[in-house]
Amino acid sequence: xxxxxxxxxxxxxxxxxxxxxxxxxxxxxxxxxxxxxxxxxxxxxxxxxxxxxxxxxxxxxxxxxxxxxxxxxxxxxxxxxxxxxxxxxxxxxxxxxxxxxxxxxxxxxxxxxxxxxxxxxxxxxxxxxxxxxxxxxxxxxxxxxxxxxxxxxxxxxxxxxxxxxxxxxxxxxxxxxxxxxxxxxxxxxxxxxxxxxxxxxxxxxxxxxxxxxxxxxxxxxxxxxxxxxxxxxxxxxxxxxxxxxxxxxxxxxxxxxxxxxxxxxxxxxxxxxxxxxxxxxxxxxxxxxxxxxxxxxxxxxxxxxxxxxxxxxxxxxxxxxxxxxxxxxxxxxxxxxxxxxxxxxxxxxxxxxxxxxxxxxx
Amino acid sequence: xxxxxxxxxxxxxxxxxxxxxxxxxxxxxxxxxxxxxxxxxxxxxxxxxxxxxxxxxxxxxxxxxxxxxxxxxxxxxxxxxxxxxxxxxxxxxxxxxxxxxxxxxxxxxxxxxxxxxxxxxxxxxxxxxxxxxxxxxxxxxxxxxxxxxxxxxxxxxxxxxxxxxxxxxxxxxxxxxxxxxxxxxxxxxxxxxxxxxxxxxxxxxxxxxxxxxxxxxxxxxxxxxxxxxxxxxxxxxxxxxxxxxxxxxxxxxxxxxxxxxxxxxxxxxxxxxxxxxxxxxxxxxxxxxxxxx
Numbered sequence: 001x002x003x004x005x006x007x008x009x010x011x012x013x014x015x016x017x018x019x020x021x022x023x024x025x026x027x028x029x030x031x032x033x034x035x036x037x038x039x040x041x042x043x044x045x046x047x048x049x050x051x052x053x054x055x056x057x058x059x060x061x062x063x064x065x066x067x068x069x070x071x072x073x074x075x076x077x078x079x080x081x082x083x084x085x086x087x088x089x090x091x092x093x094x095x096x097x098x099x100x101x102x103x104x105x106x107x108x109x110x111x112x113x114x115x116x117x118x119x120x121x122x123x124x125x126x127x128x129x130x131x132x133x134x135x136x137x138x139x140x141x142x143x144x145x146x147x148x149x150x151x152x153x154x155x156x157x158x159x160x161x162x163x164x165x166x167x168x169x170x171x172x173x174x175x176x177x178x179x180x181x182x183x184x185x186x187x188x189x190x191x192x193x194x195x196x197x198x199x200x201x202x203x204x205x206x207x208x209x210x211x212x213x214x215x216x217x218x219x220x221x222x223x224x225x226x227x228x229x230x231x232x233x234x235x236x237x238x239x240x241x242x243x244x245x246x247x248x249x250x251x252x253x254x255x256x257x258x259x260x261x262x263x264x265x266x267x268x269x270x271x272x273x274x275x276x277x278x279x280x281x282x283x284x285x286x287x288x289x290x291x292x293x294x295x296x297x298x299x300x301x302x303x304x305x306x307x308x309x310x311x312x313x314x315x316x317x318x319x320x321x322x323x324x325x326x327x328x329x330x331x332x333x334x335x336x337x338x339x340x341x342x343x344x345x346x347x348x349x350x351x352x353x354x355x356x357x358x359x360x361x362x
Numbered sequence: 363x364x365x366x367x368x369x370x371x372x373x374x375x376x377x378x379x380x381x382x383x384x385x386x387x388x389x390x391x392x393x394x395x396x397x398x399x400x401x402x403x404x405x406x407x408x409x410x411x412x413x414x415x416x417x418x419x420x421x422x423x424x425x426x427x428x429x430x431x432x433x434x435x436x437x438x439x440x441x442x443x444x445x446x447x448x449x450x451x452x453x454x455x456x457x458x459x460x461x462x463x464x465x466x467x468x469x470x471x472x473x474x475x476x477x478x479x480x481x482x483x484x485x486x487x488x489x490x491x492x493x494x495x496x497x498x499x500x501x502x503x504x505x506x507x508x509x510x511x512x513x514x515x516x517x518x519x520x521x522x523x524x525x526x527x528x529x530x531x532x533x534x535x536x537x538x539x540x541x542x543x544x545x546x547x548x549x550x551x552x553x554x555x556x557x558x559x560x561x562x563x564x565x566x567x568x569x570x571x572x573x574x575x576x577x578x579x580x581x582x583x584x585x586x587x588x589x590x591x592x593x594x595x596x597x598x599x600x601x602x603x604x605x606x607x608x609x610x611x612x613x614x615x616x617x618x619x620x621x622x623x624x625x626x627x628x629x630x631x632x633x634x635x636x637x638x639x640x641x642x643x644x645x646x647x648x649x650x651x652x653x654x655x
Contacts (some may be wrong), residue, residue, distance in 0.1 A: 066401045090400050345395050352614055355618075356611075356614065360606050361604055
């Protein structure tokens, strides 16, 4: 998939090199995160050359945004990162008059993203999801018995459970801003706490299970789950669902399920925004408007298995997307989710330090 | 006049590509982190003048590095990894260079080519290939299990052993080439003379060949040791999450904490750790040479 995206990028880039004088727009999005035929459709409809690059970590994107002159017209940070980048002055306000399709957006999601971007002045929602459990159903049941709750944090945060799963393999996201709130939620603390003393309570929970975690990584678990190399991963909803589909395609007897945590999952939002120094903000608005078209947004979600913030697109979604509670959770699950806000610098340092301590023992 | 111009070129190069960037990093290391673009304060402002700007700078970040044991542990751990891997690279590289220098003259270009050939493939792809070789279901384990030497797969990937293997493999040519060029120039008649005077082949090697290739060994060791000390890619791909190296700490300061000033302070200390011993070493060498003359 990534290779496909890269080839696509190369092809698009080559195509534009030939017509350098034409108008162009540069988009920087997450890897494996769009139906590539949409990129061609945009070029055909607008006549603007589209240069599409991909990244795989918020930290990387943020560093480019803070350094400035990235050369990109549209970027896609996650909510909590977006909020800090807005404070740093990295983005320009959207011009509503150039975005007639913004009426398609879903108020439920808009209300939540306004927590990061007041009045949604700087960004539109692209996709959203939850952080939960990717489970190899057969193997976990074999090890822990048929009655085990596949949707509980107990599976990975209770030492006697994860100890038994260790031989089969457990991966965690290498994302302190997701795993530490999860450990706090497990303890019944406020997951979004910015109090260093509260955050410190996550350390013993994670240290206790650390010896049984095979790897902290934010993308390898997709293949590891699909191949049956690991039993459980704490991962992102759409990625686990991609693993589920790859396993089904390979027909290797591996059955993967995604479960949001019964204790409550972190809900996150990937937002499209326009950098303050974008070379072509006009074309950037056209791209945003194109993405907000109900049909286009539905095509993207049908392809990547992530929910989107576009109400009008829902009638065009395939039933294995809109009717899957792992993608579009029911209201009870939604009510049970939580969001996080960016840490101030000193707290962020304590969080990173705690994470290093958990991972390396120093 | 022309001579000065020619001499000036390397100095201008050094100034533009080493001293100026270093001054910028040093300046950032004396600033404070801020939510801004770029994310530190103070920014230089012509209107306020240089004096007001300098007044804002302080050594707070360097003090901070001494307060948390993470940093010196990471420096020490990097130092240890760099020393051990330089030793093993030398151990593997010297016999190869020796063999090349002793090979018939018409083979040498081919052998040289074989040493350089891996550079034609991206470094990243070669490290990824090692992930495939060293993993639990990888070639190495499959081979060892097939021969019956082991019955359970060895866990090598994501450990420090994998980091050493990756470093020795990647930096081997940097060790081989300087040693080879020292050995190639070695006058064979010196060894014959040593043997005529009653040296065994082994003691001739110890007493004549090794001392005469000393400069090659030193150059090769520096070429390996210096980049390995700050290595980031190999430990992050092949190492486990408990492999502590200063390159990884620097990455986390820069990307996760987005604290450019502390990241710069880490880099400045790393540079000082490298430059001071090298300068002392070179001065010592110079004195020795003068004494010999």
